[in-house]
Amino acid sequence: MNAKYSGRCLCGEISYSVDIEPVFTGNCHCKNCQRSSGGAFIPAMLFPEKNVLVSGAVKYSESQADSGNIHKRGFCPNCGSQLFARFGHMPGVLGIKAGTLDDASNYVPTMDFHVSSAAPWDFMDPGLPSDSDDAQPFAPADRLQRASTAFDVG
Ligand SMILES: [Zn+2]
Numbered sequence: 051m052n053a054k055y056s057g058r059c060l061c062g063e064i065s066y067s068v069d070i071e072p073v074f075t076g077n078c079h080c081k082n083c084q085r086s087s088g089g090a091f092i093p094a095m096l097f098p099e100k101n102v103l104v105s106g107a108v109k110y111s112e113s114q115a116d117s118g119n120i121h122k123r124g125f126c127p128n129c130g131s132q133l134f135a136r137f138g139h140m141p142g143v144l145g146i147k148a149g150t151l152d153d154a155s156n157y158v159p160t161m162d163f164h165v166s167s168a169a170p171w172d173f174m175d176p177g178l179p180s181d182s183d184d185a186q187p188f189a190p191a192d193r194l195q196r197a198s199t200a201f202d203v204g
């Protein structure tokens with residue numbers, strides 16, 4: 051009942067809940083995220099897929115990231131809301147788009163990434179590390195890799 055994280059699409063056909071903390075949170079400003087969301091960036095939370103309870107039939111659409119990796123975006127076939135993401139290079143990981151959370155304050159981004167693709171009207175928190183920052187200890191790819199190796203995806 052009292053899931054840590056819960057959310058749904060606009061029409062309510064798709065809903066989800068998760069009982070554990072995300073292994074990664076961050077805002078992706080890549081062009082594909084802009085185009086698919088219609089907004090400046092996608093606020094993403096990554097969880098082990100086995101810990102996410104999904105209700106409803108999600109449809110996935112496939113695209114290729116600049117890195118060459120396959121990215122599948124999960125949306126509600128009825129209302130079109132984007133809720134989820136799956137990554138070809140990180141099996142067992144499910145991304146949740148934080149705009150679909152019931153309680154928006156549950157999302158705490160830890161970084162901005164792909165900021166070189168950001169729209170000129172995009173606004174970012176100057177207090178957050180980004181992948182344009184040389185002092186950033188880990189590139190996002192490394193952090194995501196660490197996140198994925200934190201699971202038993204074998
Ligand atoms: Zn819907």
Ligand SMILES: [Zn+2]
Pocket residue numbers: 078079080081082083084092164
């Ligand atoms: Zn992106």
